[in-house]
Amino acid sequence: MFCCGGAEEENDGGPLANQNTAPPRGQNPYGAGSQREPRTSGATKSGAPQKVLPIEIPAFSLDELNRLTGNFGSKALIGEGSYGRVFHAKLSDGQEAAIKKLDTSSSPEPDSDFEAQLSIVSRLKNDHFVGLLGYCLEANEPILVYQYASLGSLHDVLH
Numbered sequence: 710m711f712c713c714g715g716a717e718e719e720n721d722g723g724p725l726a727n728q729n730t731a732p733p734r735g736q737n738p739y740g741a742g743s744q745r746e747p748r749t750s751g752a753t754k755s756g757a758p759q760k761v762l763p764i765e766i767p768a769f770s771l772d773e774l775n776r777l778t779g780n781f782g783s784k785a786l787i788g789e790g791s792y793g794r795v796f797h798a799k800l801s802d803g804q805e806a807a808i809k810k811l812d813t814s815s816s817p818e819p820d821s822d823f824e825a826q827l828s829i830v831s832r833l834k835n836d837h838f839v840g841l842l843g844y845c846l847e848a849n850e851p852i853l854v855y856q857y858a859s860l861g862s863l864h865d866v867l868h
Contacts, residue, residue, distance in 0.1 A: 719818070741777040742841070751769075762828045762832075763829055764831045764844070765828075765831040765832055765839055766842060766843050767843045768843065768844060768846070769843045769844065769845045769854055771845055771847040771848055771850070771852070774798075774808060774845055774854075776796035777799070777800065777806075777808070778797075778798050778808055781794070781810055785797050785798060787807065788862065792812060793809055793810050793811040793812040793813075794810050795807050795808065795809050795810075796809075797857065800842075800854075805859075806855065807839075807854075807855045807856070807857045807858065808852060808854050808855075809852065809853045809855065810850065810852050811853065813850065813851065816860065822852055823846075824846070831844075839855050839856050839858055840855065840856040841853060841854070841855055842854045842855060
């Protein structure tokens with residue numbers, strides 16, 4: 710009989726390997742690489758922290774965003790979605806902005822990957838994306854500051 714390596718395997722009269730025999734204790738009965746093993750993200754297991762690239766947009770203070778939006782009041786509210794509420798504000802340089810206060814009530818613990826994701830998104834520059842102008846991470850309230858889309862949301866434009 711030929712095994713995986715192509716060489717003929719000797720049979721001493723006992724059961725063939727991997728045929729109706731229990732695996733040795735502590736080994737995976739489904740084989741290495743089985744779908745039953747937990748998948749890893751490919752992160753290093755050495756315990757060394759992964760390098761997070763710097764965020765390429767400015768940080769806003771929570772006090773400044775409170776001032777710009779009237780303490781995130783109903784007068785500045787322009788929309789609400791599954792990720793939180795969006796408020797309109799005019800920044801100190803005169804630029805209009807949409808300020809998205811992310812809803813953290815479904816997940817009380819801060820997302821440990823949020824800063825890494827923010828770092829990546831801060832580098833996206835494309836005419837087809839609304840630009841990210843800034844962020845705030847104070848008081849465990851993630852807030853994103855986007856360019857204001859004067860034509861409304863994509864849903865508004867399409868419908």
